[in-house]
Amino acid sequence: MEPVYLHGYRYSAYTRIVRLVLLLKQVEHQTIEVNPFAELSEAYLALHPFGRVPVLTHGAFKLFETNAITRYVDRTFTGRPLQPQGAAALARMDQIIAVIDAYAYWPMVRQVSSHAFFRPFLGEHSRREEIETGLEASRKVLSFLDDVIRRGELLTGRDITLADCHLAPMMDYFVRAEEGKAALSRYQALQRWWDHMSGMDLLQATDPFATQALR
Ligand SMILES: N[C@@H](CCC(=O)N[C@@H](CS)C(=O)NCC(=O)O)C(=O)O
Known part of the structure; x- marks a missing residue:
């Protein structure tokens, strides 16, 4: 499996949403701490031009916006579906x-x-x-x-x-x-x-x- 990295801030509610989803889907991943309230590096702003957290990378694929990330994780990885039928x-x-x-x-x-x-x-x-x-x-x-x-x-x-x-x-x-x-x-x-x-x-x-x- 391509490596999964979650860039996020430990106190961020939005980062925690993605953490919950990754854990529920049992996706192995590493977290990279980014404080969006501090000065952000050019490298991070290249990942997230709006300077927020979280960002997910999966191999070469880079994604920001929690709703896009959680749906991507749910569709990409096996494990119990987190979106209802109907x-x-x-x-x-x-x-x-x-x-x-x-x-x-x-x-x-x-x-x-x-x-x-x-x-x-x-x-x-x-x-x-x-x-x-x-x-x-x-x-x-x-x-x-x-x-x-x-x-x-x-x-x-x-x-x-x-x-x-x-x-x-x-x-x-x-x-x-x-x-x-x-x-x-x-x-x-x-x-x-x-x-x-x-x-x-x-x-x-x-x-x-x-x-x-x-x-
Ligand atoms: N629309 C974004 C919102 C993310 C967001 O607001 N994250 C907060 C932390 S919980 C943040 O990065 N705040 C930094 C700021 O407001 O400058 C998403 O869904 O990912």
């Missing part, structure tokens, strides 16, 4: 991922978790108003996801799909903030999903704040 289920999975990218990442991770958890963890200054605005914007997302689960459509805890892999790293960041944890507890179906996911070895093995996390 147009409606597939569309729901795509919709969940699109909602997370467009409406969840910024408020849940970059506002609530960053300002209530990550910046204090790094000893950096944080702003209360970012937490409040983020919480307000997160509610619609939590409500949408809770409805999807109640309807038994996806995020059921049975067959893991790319939607579970996309949401779990974001939710992990969100609940590290006390405010996020309290907000999630108001959505029972989503809380049950998270209780199930967060207990999985896979999540623990990729926890960036745990000493045993894969590097």
